[in-house]
Amino acid sequence: MAVSPHIVNPNPSIPILQVSELSAVFSNGQQGLQALDRVTFSVYTEEFICVLGPSGSGKSTLLRILAGLLPLTTGELFYCGQPLTGPQGDIGVVFQKSNLMPWRTVLENITLPLELRRVPRAEALRQAQEMVELVGLTGFETTLPRDLSGGMAQRVAIARALIHDPRVLLLDEPFGSLDALTRERMGSELLRIWQHRRKTVIMVTHSISEALFLADRVLVLSRRPGQLRLDLPVDLPRPRQEQMRYTPAFGELARQLRSTIEDATEIL
Amino acid sequence: MDMTGSKHKNNYPSHPSRIRIGGFWWIVFSLAAGLVLWELIIWLANPPVFLLPPPGLVGRRFWEVASNGILLRHIFYTLIEILAGMALGVSAASAIGYLLAKSPTVERLLSPYVVASQAIPIVAIAPLLVIWFGPGLISKILICALIVFFPVLINTIVGLRGVPEDLHDLMRSLLATPQQTFWLLEVPAALPVFLGGLRVGATLAVIGAVVGEFVGADRGLGFLVNLARGQYDTALVFVAILTLVILALSMYGIVALLERRLLAWQQRKEQDILQQ
Numbered sequence: 001m002a003v004s005p006h007i008v009n010p011n012p013s014i015p016i017l018q019v020s021e022l023s024a025v026f027s028n029g030q031q032g033l034q035a036l037d038r039v040t041f042s043v044y045t046e047e048f049i050c051v052l053g054p055s056g057s058g059k060s061t062l063l064r065i066l067a068g069l070l071p072l073t074t075g076e077l078f079y080c081g082q083p084l085t086g087p088q089g090d091i092g093v094v095f096q097k098s099n100l101m102p103w104r105t106v107l108e109n110i111t112l113p114l115e116l117r118r119v120p121r122a123e124a125l126r127q128a129q130e131m132v133e134l135v136g137l138t139g140f141e142t143t144l145p146r147d148l149s150g151g152m153a154q155r156v157a158i159a160r161a162l163i164h165d166p167r168v169l170l171l172d173e174p175f176g177s178l179d180a181l182t183r184e185r186m187g188s189e190l191l192r193i194w195q196h197r198r199k200t201v202i203m204v205t206h207s208i209s210e211a212l213f214l215a216d217r218v219l220v221l222s223r224r225p226g227q228l229r230l231d232l233p234v235d236l237p238r239p240r241q242e243q244m245r246y247t248p249a250f251g252e253l254a255r256q257l258r259s260t261i262e263d264a265t266e267i268l
Numbered sequence: 269m270d271m272t273g274s275k276h277k278n279n280y281p282s283h284p285s286r287i288r289i290g291g292f293w294w295i296v297f298s299l300a301a302g303l304v305l306w307e308l309i310i311w312l313a314n315p316p317v318f319l320l321p322p323p324g325l326v327g328r329r330f331w332e333v334a335s336n337g338i339l340l341r342h343i344f345y346t347l348i349e350i351l352a353g354m355a356l357g358v359s360a361a362s363a364i365g366y367l368l369a370k371s372p373t374v375e376r377l378l379s380p381y382v383v384a385s386q387a388i389p390i391v392a393i394a395p396l397l398v399i400w401f402g403p404g405l406i407s408k409i410l411i412c413a414l415i416v417f418f419p420v421l422i423n424t425i426v427g428l429r430g431v432p433e434d435l436h437d438l439m440r441s442l443l444a445t446p447q448q449t450f451w452l453l454e455v456p457a458a459l460p461v462f463l464g465g466l467r468v469g470a471t472l473a474v475i476g477a478v479v480g481e482f483v484g485a486d487r488g489l490g491f492l493v494n495l496a497r498g499q500y501d502t503a504l505v506f507v508a509i510l511t512l513v514i515l516a517l518s519m520y521g522i523v524a525l526l527e528r529r530l531l532a533w534q535q536r537k538e539q540d541i542l543q544q
């Protein structure tokens with residue numbers, strides 16, 4: 001894998017990402033639009049975090065700030081103990097839309113991060129082929145994005161985000177455009193990749209059961225301005241099985257999340 | 269707002285819809301029908317030769333000037349004007365277009381001139397350019413460059429503005445250098461719209477060259493039209509015009525070919541439409 005010239009986390013007991021009192025205000029006209037309001041949480045190495053919240057609660061904004069793509073307005077953000085001021089290169093992002101380059105084939109889209117790091121082409125192609133197999137797209141290497149289904153395009157985007165072996169993976173509703181069954185399968189695949197590759201994952205989703213199935217912790221944001229309403233540990237055993245969705249423990253956590261989200265969505 | 273729908277669709281501008289050319293035999297048939305009509309008019313109305321020469325005479329005149337090298341010399345001259353003018357106009361327009369699209373300051377500074385330049389009828393300032401730069405090559409090249417400039421400039425800007433913000437974010441998150449962003453994102457993403465501008469520019473450049481030669485020149489196809497008209501050699505006027513048509517079509521065809529080569533990734537949509 002490519003060597004990233006970036007900060008190494010010297011001590012796994014300090015958070016890989018630390019967010020404290022983070023607010024984000026967009027300058028819209030005269031009075032700004034506040035998207036996030038004093039959000040505080042920490043993420044530790046190899047944790048799987050899901051973020052839930054009503055539409056417009058600032059989930060995408062939070063992810064863009066964590067990716068270093070958007071400056072925060074007030075508060076602090078640390079990556080491996082150091083202030084995060086811009087894109088890191090070892091934080092992979094999967095955007096809400098699959099966001100592929102339509103003029104590149106599946107394989108060429110996946111090699112992009114390596115190409116940007118000037119990895120020799122043969123080596124890049126070899127690694128990309130490995131990723132193609134990992135996300136189950138064998139046989140579609142030379143397909144153009146316009147001929148892919150939504151689920152396949154999202155898998156290409158995930159492969160692209162993984163190929164340069166980033167330590168943190170940020171996913172913004174990656175399965176938002178998929179039907180329920182494909183979605184569950186993709187979730188299981190993501191879990192497999194996460195366990196196999198030991199990543200830290202922060203994923204935005206709309207689905208309570210998806211969040212509980214995947215995450216170590218679930219964060220719930222309120223409606224605008226997004227405040228952190230709940231930071232819920234999910235102490236369900238791993239590896240997680242499909243049947244788990246029907247256990248009382250799962251049901252109890254789901255109930256708790258649902259009521260928090262309903263409160264968070266309520267218009268006062 | 270939300271991205272439901274199972275098909276991933278890119279939202280890149282496709283080729284603007286063009287008139288569709290039929291198969292080879294249809295073209296032959298349609299041209300033959302035109303010739304027959306032309307002969308018919310000659311036969312029925314019997315106009316004087318300097319008003320409407322019969323096709324046979326035009327053909328013979330064509331053969332004469334083609335075989336003694338006169339036509340080729342004029343074609344060569346006009347072609348040089350067109351190609352040099354396009355090279356100049358396209359490079360200036362794409363460079364300035366890039367700066368305009370990327371820098372709000374440059375945009376504010378230059379946009380009054382850009383808008384004003386659009387309002388200038390190039391045809392009307394052609395005499396001025398001939399006064400300033402003489403009746404030689406330079407004035408024609410400048411006229412071609414000016415006439416090509418605007419469509420290419422606008423399409424460069426529109427093409428660059430249309431590059432999805434998400435893909436810019438992707439490149440930033442991968443720590444792409446500005447050069448990498450330019451070559452791997454901006455150029456391919458803006459290319460369809462840019463080539464659309466080039467296609468329009470290519471045919472306009474032919475007009476620019478002819479106008480320049482009308483105003484003042486001693487060579488070129490536009491000059492030949494003028495010369496033949498002065499001698500009431502209408503058959504030769506026809507020859508020059510037909511040659512210009514072929515020239516303009518070839519320019520258009522070359523850009524279309526370029527589009528087909530470079531934009532293969534978005535071609536199938538068109539074929540889909542044709543098959544329906």
Ligand SMILES: Nc1ncnc2c1ncn2[C@@H]1O[C@H](COP(=O)(O)OP(=O)(O)O)[C@@H](O)[C@H]1O
Pocket residue numbers: 026027028033034035053054055056057058059060061062224
């Ligand atoms: N670039 C932007 N400029 C101005 N307002 C924005 C921008 N991006 C998001 N917003 C606003 O911030 C709020 C939060 O948006 P977002 O983070 O996309 O929410 P979510 O992803 O939870 O639906 C919304 O009200 C949205 O309109």
Ligand SMILES: [Mg+2]
Pocket residue numbers: 059060061096172
């Ligand atoms: Mg969002």
